[in-house]
Amino acid sequence: MGAESFVLRGDICYSLSPREVRCVEGGYLVCVDGRSAGVFEELPERYAASPLVDCTGRLVIPGLCDIHLHAPQYAFRGLGMDLELLDWLNTHTFPEETRYADLDYAARAYDVFAGDLRRCATTRAVVFGTVHVPATELLMERLEATGLVTYVGKVNMDRNAPERLVETSARSAEATRRWLEDVCGRFERTHPIITPRFTPSVTDGLMAELGALREKYDLPVQSHLSENPSEVSWVKELCPWSSCYADAYDHFGLLGEKTVMAHCVHSTDEEVELLRRTGTYVAHCPQSNAQLASGIAPVRRYLDLGMSVGLGTDVAGGASLSMFRCMADAVAASKLRWRLVDQSLAPLTTQEALWLATVGGGSFFGRVGSFAEGYELDALVLNDSGIRTPRKLTVWERLERFVYLAEEGGRIERKFVAGREVSLD
Template sequence: METKSFVLKGNICYSVSPKEVSCTEGGYLVCVDGASRGVFAELSDEYSDLLFIDCGDKLIVPGMSDIHVHAPQYAFRGLGMDLELLGWLNTHTFPEEAKYKDLAYAERAYGIFADDLRRSPTTRAVVFGTLHVPATELLMDKLEATGLITYVGKVNMDRNSPDDLVEGTDASAEATRRWLGDVAGRYERTFPVLTPRFTPSVSDRLMEQLADIAREDGLPVQSHLSENLSEIDWVKELCPWSTCYGDAYDHFGLLGPKTVMAHCVYSTDEEVDLLRRTGTYVAHCPQSNAQLASGIAPIRRYLGLGMNVGLGTDVAGGADLSMWRCMADAVAVSKLRWRLVDQSLAPLSTQEAFYLATAGGGSFFGRVGSFAEGNDLDALVLDDSGIRTPRDLTVWERVERYVYLAEEGGRIDRKFVAGREVDLG
């Protein structure tokens, strides 16, 4: 479908706030020039000339934003889940990422990743590549062709890395500038994001150079923060001048509302306040944190403080691209944290997990993740008829069970990104 102006009729649900959803049975979602005009119980004559798409009894929900995923790791998803973070990196991640020096391998691997992401619930993503410039540009080419909107990063690593996966400090900064020059103005939907892998693999000098690039070009930033206790101790050794792990980034001006920090499982009070004050986004990756035995982030606390929080699948720490599973896992691990760690922080509700997957992470991209007027129209049309039940369910109950039972009998019937339909064939 070429037009970006249309009306979708169906059972519509979206988040109004973290704890509140708006549901309209048999409602009308109006899109004009790629943006939402709102959801209506009755269709105004004002929109009578727009393309009308009757979705029948299907569900219509906002598209999902995966704000932390590693494209090169998709090739070994489901492997090494019995390891903890640092052992898993050395055994599986680094050997795999070194393969992307070979463009023929990158072509095959990224082709699979981009195709599967296109068919997934994800409409927008913040993506790690590798340190290889040609492979990262290839990844951006493939993601551009999907019709999704993504940020993609060439990874920077100049210390504490394997010999075949490390750069010289100046060479890393120069390669980053070369990559940015190569992709400037090349894409409509695919954008660069600066990507220092994490403090243990990026020297202070390189952090300083990347911060200069970020300021010069107004670029967003992505990295990892306080994921694992061993990692945090390592940062203390590497940056004895820092007051907390987060300060190892903020010292160089790398935190802020255009930055995504994945995990934040063990953030101290000082670090939490730093993230809150700077408006930095926390990418909660519940499946990865469980699989790699890292821990459980206190997302209830972060939401209560009004912090920017979204969800990440963190493939291949997380085993797949399903944002449905990511939502279900977010609820499940919050219950375990409440029961086993801190009963003062109530578990997340499914409504809150739905918010994190849509409006929470979507806001990193602007007015995204809601059907409120003025938001970019990202939408999924869901067929849940294969999830059988004898009960009569409300619209929200149907969405709620889809979160948990999507793989049992759910199907994405149509997918829209900024008003453009994505080819799911």
């Protein structure tokens, strides 16, 4: 399926707003030159000549956007979940990331990662690599070959990391510049993103250099923010001049509408206001925030404030690569937060989780995450016949159930990114 103009027939669902999902049973999703021309109950005459992709009886939904995960950590997903963030980084994560100096190891690991990402529900992703330029370029090549659209970052770390991983400030900046020269414009679907690991790993001097590179190359930014209380305290010590943790990025021009900050579990009011004012994205990573005992981010509050929010698996803080699981976890975590922390913030609904995983995160990539006219056409075709029940279900009920049971009877049958089909073999 190489054509980028076609008509997809199936049971179509997509978010109109955080609370409203449009469902069209036996509808027609029209793709013209890789973009949606809309969803129709009857196929308009003008598209009658387009090739028909017949997915009758299947659910058709927008592709899911994973806006925070770590490619090198995929190798130890599901392992070592016995520590909080800072000890986890030193015990499990940094030693694993050190291995990516070895390009043979990186090739084996990234082959697995890219293959699994290609086959899962994710169509677009914002990805951390490691500090290593060759391994990060290899990762970009592997991801380009998947057909997915991704932002990929060479990580910067010039303090508080093991000797074999830490860079000098000068070499980190220079390696980043060299990497950007190598990869900017080199790929069709795989783009670089400025990636200071997090404030504890990056000196003010290097942060300033990264701010300058971001501006020079007009690049997006990804990092971590207010994930864990010990991390937040540490940043206060490391950047006594900052008014809040987010300020330690903002000061160097690293927040804004093309920045995604993972977690924001423990953000102060001032920090939330700074994120809102700058239009910075929050990547909510509920499974990771549970597994590393970080807490639960107040996503309802961020939505009420009109902030930009998407979902992230945060592999390998989270074990699962499944964005369906991530959606279900977001709903479940919000209910526990309501019960245990703050009953003024209503739990998320499954509808809102769908919105976060599609339009919420998708907007980081442009007009992505919806089937409304003009959006890039990312779509999943879902077979839910293996989730058996004697009941007759509506299209929405079938999708709701799929969110919770994608891995227990659900099957992703086809996947399209910007109108092009991705192989699931």
